[in-house]
Amino acid sequence: RLENFYLHPEKKLTPEQKDYNRKHDIKQIVYPVTDRFLKINSEQRFFEKALSEDEGEIIKWLTTRIDKTTLKNSAPRSTASQSTVSKSAAEDTRFPCQLFQSSLASDESLFTALLQDPVVIRRIRECRATEKEQKRYRAILAEIFSLDTLIAVRVNFAIDDVSEIVSKVKEIIRTEPVLIEDIPAGITVVTDLHGKLYELYRVFRADSVNGKPGYECTKYLFLGDYVDRGEMGLEVVMTLFILKILYPSKVFLLKGNHEFYKTNHYMGFGLEMYKRYEKEEAELLYAIINDCFGYLSIAGIQGNKIFCAHAGISIGSFTRDEMRRLEKPYFRAAADPLVSDLVWSDPAFNLKGVHFNSARNVSIYFGEDEFNHAMEIINCKAMIRGHAIMADGYEMAWNRLFSVFTITGKTNKGAVALVDELLKVHLRIFTADTN
Numbered sequence: 538r539l540e541n542f543y544l545h546p547e548k549k550l551t552p553e554q555k556d557y558n559r560k561h562d563i564k565q566i567v568y569p570v571t572d573r574f575l576k577i578n579s580e581q582r583f584f585e586k587a588l589s590e591d592e593g594e595i596i597k598w599l600t601t602r603i604d605k606t607t608l609k610n611s612a613p614r615s616t617a618s619q620s621t622v623s624k625s626a627a628e629d630t631r632f633p634c635q636l637f638q639s640s641l642a643s644d645e646s647l648f649t650a651l652l653q654d655p656v657v658i659r660r661i662r663e664c665r666a667t668e669k670e671q672k673r674y675r676a677i678l679a680e681i682f683s684l685d686t687l688i689a690v691r692v693n694f695a696i697d698d699v700s701e702i703v704s705k706v707k708e709i710i711r712t713e714p715v716l717i718e719d720i721p722a723g724i725t726v727v728t729d730l731h732g733k734l735y736e737l738y739r740v741f742r743a744d745s746v747n748g749k750p751g752y753e754c755t756k757y758l759f760l761g762d763y764v765d766r767g768e769m770g771l772e773v774v775m776t777l778f779i780l781k782i783l784y785p786s787k788v789f790l791l792k793g794n795h796e797f798y799k800t801n802h803y804m805g806f807g808l809e810m811y812k813r814y815e816k817e818e819a820e821l822l823y824a825i826i827n828d829c830f831g832y833l834s835i836a837g838i839q840g841n842k843i844f845c846a847h848a849g850i851s852i853g854s855f856t857r858d859e860m861r862r863l864e865k866p867y868f869r870a871a872a873d874p875l876v877s878d879l880v881w882s883d884p885a886f887n888l889k890g891v892h893f894n895s896a897r898n899v900s901i902y903f904g905e906d907e908f909n910h911a912m913e914i915i916n917c918k919a920m921i922r923g924h925a926i927m928a929d930g931y932e933m934a935w936n937r938l939f940s941v942f943t944i945t946g947k948t949n950k951g952a953v954a955l956v957d958e959l960l961k962v963h964l965r966i967f968t969a970d971t972n
Contacts, residue, residue, distance in 0.1 A: 661709045662786045674779045706778040707829045716860035717837040724756040726954040728923025728943045732767025736944040760923045761793020761847040764806035792833035793847040794880040831866030840960045848924040850911040851878030905935045945969040
């Protein structure tokens with residue numbers, strides 16, 4: 538069940554916490570050791586090799602799902618020695634899914650190139666798919682948005698198609714920086730989708746022009762949380778990945794907290810894959826999709842003035858320079874407090890400074906003063922975020938923080954943010970479609 542963790546301190550804070558916030562102007566936060574393995578109820582378990590209470594076992598298990606051929610085709614050649622690479626990989630928590638077995642040659646390592654001296658990677662801004670490939674991808678989109686699929690009949694994606702599309706989109710997103718600073722104005726901002734394909738279809742239908750679907754005539758920024766909870770996470774992922782391949786300069790994909798394997802292996806996406814495919818196929822596809830998630834950018838800035846991220850701000854080295862220094866891939870949010878806050882934090886009314894996010898048991902709540910300070914540091918005028926259900930589909934705090942939640946529910950509306958060429962934010966509201 539989806540829950541609204543958007544904090545109103547008068548309901549959530551204890552009297553002692555309220556007194557503390559009133560009496561202290563000191564901005565402080567403690568990052569607790571919360572990055573521990575989350576135990577799973579027996580009925581939620583889906584892969585027997587992911588059941589260990591040792592998180593390291595999950596990492597090793599994910600690694601074995603990506604076979605040698607996938608590794609070899611996914612990485613540039615390297616002359617680094619095997620022993621050097623293996624040691625570096627074991628020590629670097631940013632690359633847990635890419636630890637590899639000692640039997641693999643160094644030039645087959647998925648991340649060898651990342652351990653060398655940094656090189657300038659040219660952004661891919663144009664579609665590089667052949668006409669034949671584009672035609673096939675559009676046919677897959679047509680099948681995804683067919684009537685049968687929209688009424689929740691899953692598409693039977695071929696293993697090779699999924700693997701190919703994931704590989705091609707990874708080539709594109711790995712060239713984009715962690716902080717994308719050139720997102721254009723005149724764009725539709727879509728937040729949490731959570732495997733709800735029909736909600737994504739409604740977004741495209743609302744932007745359609747002269748019978749053309751919205752994705753052919755509109756620019757989009759997606760703020761993460763594409764999988765889990767809903768039943769059609771793979772359809773949503775395939776749609777967004779195909780659109781990124783076809784329109785790399787018009788479609789931007791950011792990472793949410795559900796694009797980390799530690800969240801989606803027990804919140805629904807892993808189970809979905811297990812239901813759709815045989816065990817070995819499910820494990821392989823689940824692993825390569827999560828590997829691709831590791832290369833999604835984490836934040837963006839529209840028109841140089843509107844900051845966008847899945848969740849919120851951070852108080853730890855929250856500057857443009859610090860975000861520029863972040864290096865892909867990221868598979869564990871807790872590997873960096875800045876990344877953790879960008880995908881997990883929440884705003885809080887009537888709060889001064891910051892406070893530990895006790896509802897989510899990770900990251901922070903931030904108050905108006907901290908938010909204004911953060912916007913000043915990064916030279917932005919406003920922020921658009923998702924991450925929390927809004928009864929009306931959106932909520933505006935402090936006249937410049939827009940919290941938007943796209944999917945509808947029995948008790949909530951959905952919304953998207955439309956940012957025009959003058960960087961004015963408009964909101965399109967969706968009511969639950971009972972038909």
